[in-house]
Amino acid sequence: MIKNWLIYLGAAAALFMFSVYHDYEQTTWNMFLLFVLSPLASLLLSLPFMILTVRGGIELSAPERLDLGETAVLTLRARSAKAFVVPMLRTRFIIRNDFSGDKLRCSKVFCGSIAKPFEIEDAHITRHCGNVDILPRRCFVCDFSGMFFIPLRLHGAASVTIVPDPVCPSALPETENARVLGFRPKPGGGFSDYYEVRTYQDGDSLKNIHWKLSGKYDELMVREPSLPVLRTLAVRLELTADPGLNDDILARFVYAAEHLAEANKDFLCLTPDSCIVVDSREEIGECLRRIYDRQPSGTPDLSGADLYTISAEGEEVAVS
Numbered sequence: 001m002i003k004n005w006l007i008y009l010g011a012a013a014a015l016f017m018f019s020v021y022h023d024y025e026q027t028t029w030n031m032f033l034l035f036v037l038s039p040l041a042s043l044l045l046s047l048p049f050m051i052l053t054v055r056g057g058i059e060l061s062a063p064e065r066l067d068l069g070e071t072a073v074l075t076l077r078a079r080s081a082k083a084f085v086v087p088m089l090r091t092r093f094i095i096r097n098d099f100s101g102d103k104l105r106c107s108k109v110f111c112g113s114i115a116k117p118f119e120i121e122d123a124h125i126t127r128h129c130g131n132v133d134i135l136p137r138r139c140f141v142c143d144f145s146g147m148f149f150i151p152l153r154l155h156g157a158a159s160v161t162i163v164p165d166p167v168c169p170s171a172l173p174e175t176e177n178a179r180v181l182g183f184r185p186k187p188g189g190g191f192s193d194y195y196e197v198r199t200y201q202d203g204d205s206l207k208n209i210h211w212k213l214s215g216k217y218d219e220l221m222v223r224e225p226s227l228p229v230l231r232t233l234a235v236r237l238e239l240t241a242d243p244g245l246n247d248d249i250l251a252r253f254v255y256a257a258e259h260l261a262e263a264n265k266d267f268l269c270l271t272p273d274s275c276i277v278v279d280s281r282e283e284i285g286e287c288l289r290r291i292y293d294r295q296p297s298g299t300p301d302l303s304g305a306d307l308y309t310i311s312a313e314g315e316e317v318a319v320s
Contacts, residue, residue, distance in 0.1 A: 059078075060076060060156045062134055066163075086110065087142060088110070091154065093134055133158075161285070175265045198221070199219060233266070234308070235268065236308070248312070254288070
């Protein structure tokens with residue numbers, strides 16, 4: 001807007017000097033007056049549309065998830081059902097990815113009918129993995145000349161999760177290892193392939209009484225349904241300060257996680273900040289979001305666990 005005013009004042013000064021050079025000849029003087037009054041005419045013509053735009057409001061939206069390197073499309077649409085003309089819309093956004101450390105500024109200018117949403121295409125948003133926050137900073141509705149404006153608040157701050165394309169690692173974690181470390185009671189009882197025998201206690205179901213052993217020991221014995229405690233698999237990600245290396249580590253992690261999900265193998269995902277339980281394919285996306293947020297959490301006891309490490313140098317499988 002300041003640039004438009006400087007151009008306008010410079011052009012007005014040039015026209016004035018031109019008129020003076022021609023001794024204020026009628027034609028040149030009329031040209032000067034028309035040019036001087038053109039911003040006022042633009043304001044009077046634009047003001048109803050500017051007020052309508054501010055009253056109707058404009059909303060920002062973005063996809064919840066995008067692939068690494070995919071072109072992001074942000075959408076600006078009217079909050080009201082009525083379509084209206086926007087003389088000129090100037091927007092500025094802050095695009096922040098705390099996981100990679102990126103912070104960008106994006107400025108765009110739009111004009112036309114809001115009947116069709118305005119779109120902003122930007123490939124920088126998806127250049128690194130992470131949760132990308134798109135925060136509106138400044139937004140103005142201007143007249144057709146771009147010299148007068150009314151501040152406008154954009155509704156809706158968008159957040160996009162950037163996920164990598166899976167890349168096959170050189171070594172994959174073991175999915176067949178199911179060594180039983182022990183047993184624990186099955187919550188709620190019911191059918192189980194594993195049982196532990198103990199003495200009868202008040203409240204035990206008569207269906208669980210082991211009559212043969214009860215007759216042998218002359219004491220009521222019951223079969224308690226149990227679940228096996230299997231060896232834990234922990235996938236450790238050795239993340240770095242380099243966003244490019246982290247993108248590669250996470251791409252190999254996603255492939256390994258999908259490989260484990262297909263085999264119905266639960267595992268723990270370990271990062272320097274968190275420990276996340278992943279027990280299904282749907283949980284992989286949630287796991288990535290928590291990795292990006294770097295929310296600290298405690299680390300469980302991993303004694304007797306298999307450790308699968310993904311680092312910038314490669315993968316390592318350690319079996320205890």
